[in-house]
Amino acid sequence: MVYYIFTLVFFCFDYFILAMGLNIEYGETGILNFAYIGFVAIGAYFTGVFSLHSAANSGQHYILGLGLPFPINLLLGGIATMAFALIVALITLRRLRTDYLAIVLISLSLVLYDFCNNFVSIFNGADGLYNVPEPYAKAFGLTVNSFIPFFACVTALISLLMWFVMSRVTRAPMGRTFRAIRDDQVVAAALGKNVFRMQLKSMLIGSFYAGIGGGLLIQFGGSFNPTAWLPGETFVIFAVLIVGGAGNNIGMFVGALLVETLLIHLPAFLPEIPGHPGLIEYFDNAVVGIVLMLMLWFRPQGVVPAGIRRAATFGVVERDHDSSLPTSTEMPLLSSGVGNE
């Protein structure tokens, strides 16, 4: 029972992080990153190979194997994901926008998947990485059962810290400029914003979140292989984002709770339908798809819609009048004639 509840807690907070990362890219900046799960995987693999010791006697094939302790490996996993994102962004963001960018990124996701699945010597191919050390399990004498609640709490703490940072970013002028770019790139550029550079920033921040979320996945399960990141998984995170409410960080938590926890992981713990083993799990994606369509139809702004930032929150003294007419009498208005055709 404890195992069961804390597994759900873990996935809820982990997907909270993943959704915040996708939110800054798509919800705030409008970058349709259909390769997002690929960035998650890069984070997971790198966190794994930074944590694992040398591959020599492990029966696995992988690069690095530095044996770094948690959370240094996790942090470096996030940074490795940013480095990967930098390369992707330099190639794609400068030239492509919206749908075209999305098509290229979904292709990237497929290529990356096939590459990691078949090229054994980097991340152990289709078998993936396993026996990744459980953080602090030895130091705290954690068993298989006590590790799960422990790590779920660690993940919750990390996600809250990352939420704090993200809410600062989205509230700052930086977030506002991201949203300006989302609404109209041409206008943002005409206002002097370097659109490419801001999109790059957004993508790097989002990829860091993807990398950390992925790193926590491999640390939680101790293993990570290509079945965990089929390219379609990106759309589960999009479902989290859309159900929660694009452009709202709190919404990402609600979305993670509703979609990832209740729809994807809870059914796995339900009793089987007699005579149809595994049937419930097969329904997962269909249910997510239906929920996504219903949301887009009836409540496209999500469960927790993006709020607006009111003038009062800028610390200014608001005037008491509420006139819609200009108040300044110094304005030299045209005497007459203009406009009277």
Added chain:
Amino acid sequence: MLDAPSRTGALRCEGITKAFQGVHAVNGAAFDIPEGQVTALIGPNGAGKTTVVNILSGSMACDSGREFIGETEVTNWPSHKIARLGLFRTFQLSRELGGLTVLENLLTAPADQAGESLVNVLFRPGLIRRQERENAERALHVLDVYGLYRHRDTPARELSGGQKKLLEIARAVMASPKILLLDEPMAGVNPALIELIGGYILDLKQSGVTVLMIEHNLNVVEQICDYVIVLAEGRTLATGRLSELRENTEVVRAYLGEVIDAGPAH
């Protein structure tokens, strides 16, 4: 009496051409915009006026020709770099940042905001808060002057057409422009608002802003523009004061003649 613009015009272009799949939208446009004046860019529909503004502001690259802001050559610079030199523009069809509030639309405009850097966001919240408050105060003042104060917290997409026109100009003003390109700022707005916008443009001129505006309403041109550039078929047909141009038979035939506002077929 206004003399012909000197070589040190605020904005100058030479031999600008731009073709769309073989059709020459702009075909050798060349003119000087005198500093601190309001210049009108007029011409029949399809003369290439908006394309010229797109090219001058960097929203579009030209095929050939040169552009100078002051003494700096800025040919085919990206628009954000041109904006750094103080040239801002508005759009023919209002392009508000719809998801942002009216106030946020204005707050997007100031250059060099500390809060656009991640390092400052993480480590210097006090600096950002101070700068945001200063910018918000100025933005609210601009909104007050432009009659949009009441709508400060309204998402911009919910404004009416006329209000969006005002928001476009207010947003450009918030960027502290040296040169302002206005693409039909008065198209589709009511006469009272035309008068209001005309007042704002003259006020900008008084504060030393160089204005280039595309305008079809010749009454407006006569009242607020010091200088007129006539564009026809992508070329500069004539430049000068409107009263002088009325004597120019070519200009009259191309534009001023029979139909004034609808733009003659050609």
